[in-house]
Amino acid sequence: MKATTDERLNKKLTGNFIELASTLSKLNESEQKQKIIEMNGMINEMNKNDLDSVMSVELFRDINELINDEKMTVENAALLFGHIGYCKSLFSLTKKNFDRTSLIDSFGGMIFYEYRVKEEKNEKLLADLCECYLSLLDGRFVCSYDIFPISIPCLLKVALNKEESKEAQKEVEMALLALSKIGKYYTIEQNLYLKEIKEIIKCHQEHHNLTRLAYQSVWEFLINRFYHEESLEEVIVNELHFGREAARELEELSKCVKWKKEKENWKEQKEVSVMKRWAETIHNLPSLFNLLQEGFDKLICCLVKLCRASRNDEPELSDATVTWFHSNSRSICDGIGIFLESDILVLFLENIQQSTLKTAIARVSLEFFLDISRRLRRNSIEDFNRKHWKKTKRMVFDQMEEQGCEDVITSFNDVERTDITNVNIMSESLKEYFVFL
Structure with missing residues (x-):
């Protein structure tokens, strides 16, 4: 099979990047900087697969040797x-080559030296080192907990910068993106972050001073903390209004995205990456999800639209959203009127x-x-007006009947596939439920 034009161009791009990297040892500091700026420009042109291929163990080892040899x-x-870490985080790449090389120890050592040993701290360099370390990190529990009391306050200080210049906005974005890489597996003391995180979010809600990626990142960092700190629910839901904010961001991002791939080797738009990051953050919140909370009904509507729009170009995202709907079906059914607004039944039938x-x-x-x-057949409805529930139940059933749910679902009994046996059994059970609704 002949390589496409895009594949040949990308192969040339990655080849040029690797070739430039091999020349760095022969250059002085100023020349190196110019070459690195050129290499970063190449990274901007790479798609996810290209970047994945150049983030090799060899690259990390070679650069680590240059640092150790003072070259x-x-x-x-x-x-x-x-810049590599920024793009890796943006694409949500999970390559662990950084974790597997001694470069991770070198960066950790440089952070401790700059913070604790050096007499005059270079705060800009310290922030840059923390960004590199966290954004390149991928493994669970690889990071030393001693890094957090240094890196979190340092990066939050950068993120609290309220300057409106593009350069300042990019620095804030990179700092928050790096913080978002501190996964839910790490327990972080609230006094290290909560006051500042609340200030950053509230400031954006009032002034819209963050980029879309920066705003998603600050929420991701906070949601990751909820995994160990359920006391944050009041802050996340009622004080900072997660449901409302996530719904609004997805709605606005959807207006910027062109899903149809015009080229075979499609380079993902930044807005698509941010939407996928929002979806992943929402998927990590089953225990927080409640349609009765502010904005969560609108959030469901946005996720339905996202699922449908991404079905052809990003099937993994669409399938993950369907699975999330299924895992939260009990909560969705308790707010069952959402079916009448979100088109969720039609989505599942499609x-x-x-x-x-x-x-x-x-x-x-x-x-x-x-x-x-099952939920529609409940005999006792707690916390619901029985008359209202009966009316809602009738409206939902009418919609299911109008869309031909029973015919489509029970048609699985006629499908002859060895890998769908359990599905056939379920469809038989469903037929009984539809009969007695």
Whole structure:
């Protein structure tokens, strides 16, 4: 099979990047800096696969040797790896080569030296080193906890900069993106971040001073903390209004995105990356999800639109959203009127009728309808006005009947596929539920 024009261009691009990297040892500090700026420009032109290919163990080892041999300054190393880490985080790449090389120890050592040993701290360099370290990090529990009391206050100080210049906005964005890489597996003391994080979010809500990526990143950092700190629910939901904010951001981002890929080797738009990051953050919040909370009904509507729009170009995102709907079906059913607004029933029927339907998606889709049927058949409705519930139940059932839910679902009994046996059994159960609704 002949390589496409885009594939040949990308291969040339990555080849040129690797070639430039190999010449760095022969250059002085000023020349190195110019070459690194050129290399960073190449990174901007790379797609996810290109960047993944150049972030090799060899690159990390070679640069680490240059640093140890004093053939590259710390500033130049930070200039290169800060940009690589930024793009890695933006694409949500999970390559662990940084974690597997001694460069991780070198950066950690440089951070401690700059913070604790050096008499006059270079705060800009310290922030750059912290950004490199956190944005390149990928493994769980690889990071030393001693890094956090240094890196978190340092990067929050950068993020609190309220200057409106593009340069300042980019620095804030990079600092918050690096902080968002501190995963939910790490327990962080609230006194290290909570006051500043609340200030950053509230300031943006009032003045809209952050980029879209920066705003998503600050929320991701906070949501990751909720994994160990359930006491944050009041702050996240009622004080900072996560449901409302996430819904608004997804709605505005959707207006900027052109989903249709015009080229075979499509370079993902930044807005798409940010939307995917929002979706992933929302997917990590099943225990916080409640349609009765402010904005969460609108958030469901936005996710339905995102799921449908991304079905062809980003099927993994679409499938993950369907699975998330299924895992939260109980909460969705408790606010069952959302079906009448969000088009969620139509979305699931569309998914079931796809010619490329995956067994896993068929299963979660049918289980979703099964949960709806069970909830609609409840005999005792707590915390609901019984008359209102009966009316809502009738409206939902009419919509299900209008869309042909029963016919589509029970048609799975006629499908002869060895990998869909369990799905057939579920569809038989569903038929009974539809009969007695």
